[in-house]
Amino acid sequence: MVGDGPGRDASGGGSGCESVTASSYRPCSAAAHRVSALDSAIVSHPSLGLPPHNLTAGSPDAAARIRTNAPRLAARALTVSIQADPTIRDRYDEAGQRHLLHAAELLAERVALAVASGDTSPATEYAEWTTIVYRRKAIPMDDLIALCEGLRAALPSTLAPGELPAANAALDAAIAVYRWHRRLAGDARKRNRLLQLLYKGA
Numbered sequence: 001m002v003g004d005g006p007g008r009d010a011s012g013g014g015s016g017c018e019s020v021t022a023s024s025y026r027p028c029s030a031a032a033h034r035v036s037a038l039d040s041a042i043v044s045h046p047s048l049g050l051p052p053h054n055l056t057a058g059s060p061d062a063a064a065r066i067r068t069n070a071p072r073l074a075a076r077a078l079t080v081s082i083q084a085d086p087t088i089r090d091r092y093d094e095a096g097q098r099h100l101l102h103a104a105e106l107l108a109e110r111v112a113l114a115v116a117s118g119d120t121s122p123a124t125e126y127a128e129w130t131t132i133v134y135r136r137k138a139i140p141m142d143d144l145i146a147l148c149e150g151l152r153a154a155l156p157s158t159l160a161p162g163e164l165p166a167a168n169a170a171l172d173a174a175i176a177v178y179r180w181h182r183r184l185a186g187d188a189r190k191r192n193r194l195l196q197l198l199y200k201g202a
Contacts, residue, residue, distance in 0.1 A: 053113065053116075053117040053119060053121075053122065054117055054118075055113070055116040055117055056116070057116075057117050057118045057119070058114075058115050058116050058117050058118030058119070058166055059115050059116065059118070059163055059166060060116045062115050062116075062159050062160070062163040062166070062167075063112040063113065063115040063116035064112075064116075065158050065159065066108055066109075066111060066112035066115060066155070066158060066159070066167070067108075067109060067112045069157075069158045070105050070108040070109060070112070071105060072154075073104070073105075073108050073151060073154045073155065073157075073158060074101050074102075074104035074105035074107075074108055074151075075101065075104075076150065076151075076153070076154035076157075077104040077107075077108075077147050077150030077151040077153070077154050078097065078100055078101050078104055078147065078150060079150070080146075080149070080150035080153045080154065081100075081143070081146040081147055081149070081150040084146055084149070084150075085142075085143075085146055088100075088143060088146070099137075100139075100143070100147065103130070103134075103144070103147060104147045104150070104151060106126070106130075107123075107126065107147060107148065107151060107174065108151060110122045110123050110125075110126040110170070110174070111123060111151065111155075111167050111170045111171060114166065114167070114169075114170035114173075115163070115166045115167050115170065118166065120169050120170045120172075120173040121173075122170070123170035123171065123173045123174040124173045124174065124176075124177055126174065127144075127173070127174040127175075127177035127178055128177055130144075131177065131178065131181045135181070140182075141178040141179070141181055141182035142182065144178045145175050145178050145179065145182075148171045148174055148175050148178070149171075149175075151171060152167075152168060152171050155167050155168075
C-alpha cells in the first residue's frame with residue numbers, strides 16, 4: 001500500500017504527482033516536476049544526494065598554494081620515491097616515470113581539496129577510483145604509497161607547520177586504501193619466492 005506523500009492533501013486529493021503502482025503510471029504535472037526535480041548543482045553526487053564539499057571549511061589558502069606548486073611537489077615526490085626505492089627507475093621507462101609524475105600531481109590536487117574542505121574523503125575517493133586503473137597497468141600499490149610518502153616529504157616547502165596535519169591526514173587516508181588493496185591478489189609488487197613456495201606447498 002502506498003502511503004500519502006507530499007503530493008496529496010488532507011482530503012486525499014492529488015494536487016501533485018499521482019501515486020505510481022506496478023500497473024499504472026500517471027505523469028506528473030510540469031509544476032510538480034519542477035518542485036520535485038533534483039538540482040544536481042547543489043549536491044556532490046546527484047544519485048546519492050550528498051552535499052558538496054565546503055571548500056572554505058578547512059584551509060583554502062593552503063590548498064591554493066598546493067595547487068599552484070603541484071608540478072614542483074610532484075617532481076619532488078617522484079625524486080623522493082626513487083631515492084627510497086631505486087628499482088623504480090629500472091622498472092619504469094621514461095614514459096612510465098612521466099605517468100608516475102602525473103599521478104603524483106593528481107594526488108597533490110586531491111590533497112589540496114582535502115585541505116580546503118577539512119575532510120579526508122577527497123583523498124580516499126581518489127585512491128579508491130585509481131586503484132583499479134593502476135592494477136590494470138600493473139603498477140604496484142607500493143609505488144603509489146611511495147608517491148604519497150614522497151609528497152609528504154615535499155609539502156613542508158609549501159605549507160606552514162600548522163597546515164601540515166590536514167595534508168598528512170589526507171595522505172594517510174589514501175595510503176590506507178592502497179595498503180588494503182595491496183593485500184589482494186593481482187597486485188603487481190614483486191613477491192617473495194620462498195613464501196610463494198611455502199604457500200604452494202601448504
